[in-house]
Structure formats: C-alpha cells, structure tokens
Amino acid sequence: SQELEQSPQSLIVQEGKNLTINCTSSKTLYGLYWYKQKYGEGLIFLMMLQKGGEEKSHEKITAKLDEKKQQSSLHITASQPSHAGIYLCGAFLRNAGGTSYGKLTFGQGTILTVHP
Amino acid sequence: NAGVTQTPKFRILKIGQSMTLQCTQDMNHNYMYWYRQDPGMGLKLIYYSVGAGITDKGEVPNGYNVSRSTTEDFPLRLELAAPSQTSVYFCASSWIDNTYEQYFGPGTRLTVT
Numbered sequence: 001s002q003e004l005e006q007s008p009q010s011l012i013v014q015e016g017k018n019l020t021i022n023c024t025s026s027k028t029l030y031g032l033y034w035y036k037q038k039y040g041e042g043l044i045f046l047m048m049l050q051k052g053g054e055e056k057s058h059e060k061i062t063a064k065l066d067e068k069k070q071q072s073s074l075h076i077t078a079s080q081p082s083h084a085g086i087y088l089c090g091a092f093l094r095n096a097g098g099t100s101y102g103k104l105t106f107g108q109g110t111i112l113t114v115h116p
Numbered sequence: 117n118a119g120v121t122q123t124p125k126f127r128i129l130k131i132g133q134s135m136t137l138q139c140t141q142d143m144n145h146n147y148m149y150w151y152r153q154d155p156g157m158g159l160k161l162i163y164y165s166v167g168a169g170i171t172d173k174g175e176v177p178n179g180y181n182v183s184r185s186t187t188e189d190f191p192l193r194l195e196l197a198a199p200s201q202t203s204v205y206f207c208a209s210s211w212i213d214n215t216y217e218q219y220f221g222p223g224t225r226l227t228v229t
Contacts, residue, residue, distance in 0.1 A: 002158070009156070031216065042120075042206060042220035043159075088158060092216070103174065104218060106151075106158040 003027055003093055006107035014115050018077050021110045023089030025070040032072045033090040033104065034063050043088065046074075076112075084114045117142050120221035122207050128227045129197040137192040137224050139207030147210045148190040149174075149218065150182065152203040159206065165190055166212075197228045 007022045023032065031050050035043040047056045052067025060077045076083055090104040123138045141148065146167050151159040161174030165184040179201060181193040190209075194201060204225050208218040 004158075006158075033217070035220075040223075040225075042222045043208075043218075045217055045219070048215055048217060090159075090218075103149075103161060103164060104159075104216075106160075108156055108158040 002108055003105050004089060004091055004107035006087075006089060006110050008110060009108065010111040010113070012113045012115065013079050015080060016078055018075065019079055019112070020076075021074045021087050021112075023072045023074070023091075023107050025091055025093060027070070028094040029067075029070055029091040030094065031092045032063075032065050034072070034074050035088045035090065037086040037088060037109075039085070046087075079112075079114045081114045081116050084112055086111050119143065120207055120209055120219050122205075122221035122224050124224060125222065126225050128229065129194075131197060131199065131228060133197050134193070134195050135197070135226075137194070137205055137207075137226075139190045139192065139221060140188050141190075141207075141209040141219070142188065143209060143211075143219065144187060145209035145219070146187070146212050147216075147218075148184065149208045149210075150180070150190070150192045151206045151208065152176065152201075153206060153223075154203050162192065162205075194226075199228050202226060202228045 005024050033048050034046040037043045049065035055064045062075045065072045086109045088109045090106045120141045149164045150162040153159050160176045163182040165171045204223050206223045207221040210218045
C-alpha cells in the first residue's frame with residue numbers, strides 16, 4: 001500500500017468548475033509538496049507546506065496542510081484547460097530510523113482532465 | 117541556467133543490454149536523485165546522493181548503479197536491462213535548506229523489449 005495516498009486517482013471536470021485533490025499520509029509527515037506534471041514532461045513545483053494549518057495560494061490553486069490528520073488538500077477554483085495534467089503530492093515521512101529529510105515519498109498522482 | 121538536463125529523451129533497449137542515463141545540473145545543488153515513474157504508481161526513488169562521492173539506495177535500487185564524481189553529474193547505469201525496467205526516469209536536484217525543493221529534469225522514456 002502507498003504511504004501517501006492521493007484521491008481521487010483521476011478527475012474529469014467541466015471548465016469553470018471547482019475541484020479538490022487530497023493527499024493522505026499513513027505516517028507523520030514533515031513538509032508536504034505539490035507538483036504538477038504535463039504528459040511527457042518533468043514535474044513543476046507548485047508549493048510547499050511545512051506547518052500544520054498552513055495555507056498557500058498561487059493564482060487559482062490553494063493548498064492546505066492538516067498536520068493532525070496527516071493530510072493535505074489542493075483546491076482549484078474555476079478550473080481551466082491549462083490546469084489539466086497530473087498532480088502529485090510528495091512528503092518527508094518519519095520512519096523508524098528518523099525523518100527522511102531530502103528523500104521525498106510521492107503519492108501515485110491524480111490525473112486531471114478539464115473539458116472546455 | 118539550464119537547470120536539470122537529462123539525456124537521452126527516449127531509448128529502446130533489448131533485454132540484457134546496458135546503458136547509462138545522463139543527468140546534469142548547473143545550480144550547484146548538493147542533493148541529486150533518480151526516480152522512476154510507472155503508470156498509476158507515482159515516483160519511486162532509485163538512488164540519491166548528498167554530495168560528490170556519496171550515494172545511497174532509495175526504495176527500488178535493484179538493477180541500477182550510480183556514481184557521483186562531480187557536483188554537477190549523477191549518471192544512472194542499467195546493467196542487464198529487463199522488461200521490468202521499462203519506465204520513465206526522472207533526475208532531480210535540490211539544495212540543503214529548509215525547503216528541500218526538488219528541481220526535476222524532463223525525463224527519459226525507456227522501453228526494454
């Protein structure tokens with residue numbers, strides 16, 4: 001099973017609709033990253049959350065971190081075709097040997113399709 | 117800055133062949149990483165390096181080798197390619213700071229037949 005679970009695995013929305021992608025960890029996390037990937041390309045950094053309750057926004061994308069729930073959500077307002085792609089969350093997880101600073105664990109990704 | 121560059125972009129290998137995936141970064145980052153991405157599985161860490169001369173295994177190191185002789189370069193070697201190594205490979209690099217933000221290369225799509 002994945003240490004970081006993303007839901008949903010895929011999402012199809014009409015342009016203009018709001019949507020939310022969730023990322024839940026089975027372990028204590030320290031630092032949560034959101035990346036976007038267009039098909040056939042590398043990952044583009046969106047934002048990083050470090051503290052419980054932290055919320056960051058960039059254009060129409062907002063990410064929040066709920067440290068108690070070990071969960072982060074990514075919310076897109078008024079989606080556009082340019083938002084389409086794969087969204088991945090990554091985190092530093094606390095293992096038996098300590099926190100894996102520098103070694104990101106990734107979720108399986110959420111494929112977002114936005115129909116015009 | 118070119119950022120993180122990877123070569124080649126595409127490659128088809130026959131079973132049992134070997135090859136080296138090249139990765140170079142020009143940001144003077146200490147940390148470098150190799151990931152593989154399989155459909156629906158996210159990214160899995162193969163190897164990483166915290167500096168020149170220092171490498172360590174990630175989650176899925178079997179069948180791969182790495183070296184880090186310079187800060188800039190972090191090649192990934194596949195020996196005796198197998199169909200299970202068909203994947204997209206990404207190299208990344210980061211600073212040692214309080215963000216550890218990773219910068220990714222464009223990827224290498226490898227098919228082993």
